[in-house]
Amino acid sequence: MPETAAERYVGLMSGTSLDGIDGVIVEFDGDRFAALVGQLHHPYPAPLRRRLLEISIDQPAIMLREFTALDVAIGQAFADAAVALLDHCRVDPSTIKAIGSHGQTMFHDGAAGQTLQMGDASRIVAATGIATVADFRRLDVALGGQGAPLVPAFHHALFSHATEARCALNLGGIANITVLPAGGNDAVIGFDTGPANGLMDEWTQRCTGQPYDEGGVFAARGIPDEALLAALLADPYFALPAPKSTGRDYFRLGWALQRYPALLQLKPEDVQASLAQLTVRSIVTAVRAAQTETARLIVCGGGARNVHLLEQLAEALPEVAIDTSAACGLAPDVIEATAFAWLAMRRLRGLPGNLPSVTGARRAVPLGSVLLGA
Structure with a gap:
C-alpha cells in the first residue's frame, strides 16, 4: 500500500431499527475525519430480520443452538456487507487499514451493566482479510459505564x-x-x-x-x-x-x-x-x-x-x-457507521473512544477488540 497522509477505514453499523447494515469507507487524516469515500446499505435477509426483531423486542428464551446460529448469520451478513461495499466502491481491500464493526445489539441494560452485540467478527476477517475491530461496548460497561451511547464522542469530534x-x-x-x-x-x-x-x-x-x-x-x-x-x-x-x-x-x-x-x-x-x-x-x-x-x-x-x-x-x-x-458535510444515514470506523481508528492508535461524561465509565479508554487480518 503506498504511503499517504490519510488512512482508509470501513465502518459497519446496524442500529435498533434492524433494517440492515450501513457500510461506509472513510478517510482519516491523523485522528480527524477527512472524507467519505463511499457508502452502501445492505439489507438483512427478510427471515433473519423478522427473527432479530422478535428477539430484540420480545426477549424470548432461545436455545443455545439458535443463539450460536444467529451469531454466525449476523456475522456473515456483516461480512457480506463489507464485501459488497468494497466491490460497489471499487476499492482494493489492501488499501483499508481496518474495519470497525458494531454488530447487532440484541439486548442492552446499561444500568444493570449488561449489553450484547451479536455478529461473529471473524466472519468479516475471513471474507475480507482485513483487520477488524468489534465488541466496542463491554469495556466501558466493565468500567462502570452504560456502554451507550457511544456516538456522542464522534459527534463531539465532528460538530x-x-x-x-x-x-x-x-x-x-x-x-x-x-x-x-x-x-x-x-x-x-x-x-x-x-x-x-x-x-x-x-x-x-x-x-x-x-x-x-x-x-x-x-x-x-x-x-x-x-x-x-x-x-x-x-x-x-x-x-x-x-x-x-x-x-x-x-x-x-x-x-x-x-x-x-x-x-x-x-x-x-x-x-x-x-x-x-x-x-x-x-x-x-x-x-x-x-x-x-x-x-x-x-x-x-x-x-x-x-x-x-x-x-x-x-x-x-x-x-x-x-x-x-x-x-x-456528512449525510444523516452515514453518521453512525462513520462513528464506528472512527472508533476503530482510535482503537488502533491507542486513543480513547468513550466519553465518561456521557457513559459514566470511571475513565476514558480505547474501545473494541482487535482481530488481525488473515
Whole structure:
C-alpha cells in the first residue's frame, strides 16, 4: 500500500431499527475525519430480520443452538456487507487499514451493566482479510459505564467546533442527544432520550403492514391524544438523570399498551400521531433541560427522513435552528457507521473512544477488540 497522509477505514453499523447494515469507507487524516469515500446499505435477509426483531423486542428464551446460529448469520451478513461495499466502491481491500464493526445489539441494560452485540467478527476477517475491530461496548460497561451511547464522542469530534451551543440528535430506533457547548469544550454529555423510530415502526407495521411510516405521512393524518401522551410521558425513565441508556425491549408496543390499555380504542392514525409527539416532547424536554442556550439541533439517523417529525420538532423548538447533518458535510444515514470506523481508528492508535461524561465509565479508554487480518 503506498504511503499517504490519510488512512482508509470501513465502518459497519446496524442500529435498533434492524433494517440492515450501513457500510461506509472513510478517510482519516491523523485522528480527524477527512472524507467519505463511499457508502452502501445492505439489507438483512427478510427471515433473519423478522427473527432479530422478535428477539430484540420480545426477549424470548432461545436455545443455545439458535443463539450460536444467529451469531454466525449476523456475522456473515456483516461480512457480506463489507464485501459488497468494497466491490460497489471499487476499492482494493489492501488499501483499508481496518474495519470497525458494531454488530447487532440484541439486548442492552446499561444500568444493570449488561449489553450484547451479536455478529461473529471473524466472519468479516475471513471474507475480507482485513483487520477488524468489534465488541466496542463491554469495556466501558466493565468500567462502570452504560456502554451507550457511544456516538456522542464522534459527534463531539465532528460538530463541536463552533461558537454556538449545539445538540446533535440521533433518530434511530431509540433517540439520543449529544450536548455540545459553545466553543468546542469538553463538557459534553449525551444520553438516550427515549423512543424514536422503533415504537412508531411497530405500530405502523401492525396497522398498515408497512415496515415504517415513510415521511411521517401516517402520523400526519392523526391528532395526538393527550391522555395517551400523559400516560406514556409519566414513565420514570424520562425523569432519570444522565447517564442513561435504553433499548427497544423497553420502549415497545407492549409497554405503551401496559401504560394505556385504552390505546387500541383510538384511531390508528391518532396513535401514530401520539407516538410521534412522544418522541418530540421527550427530545424537547431533554434538550431544554440539558442546555438552555442550544442554538442549533443537528439531526442524523434514519429518522432524519421523517418530514413530519422534523416539522413537529421545529414547531416545538422555535428558538432553535434545525438542520440535518448534511448541512455539516456528512449525510444523516452515514453518521453512525462513520462513528464506528472512527472508533476503530482510535482503537488502533491507542486513543480513547468513550466519553465518561456521557457513559459514566470511571475513565476514558480505547474501545473494541482487535482481530488481525488473515
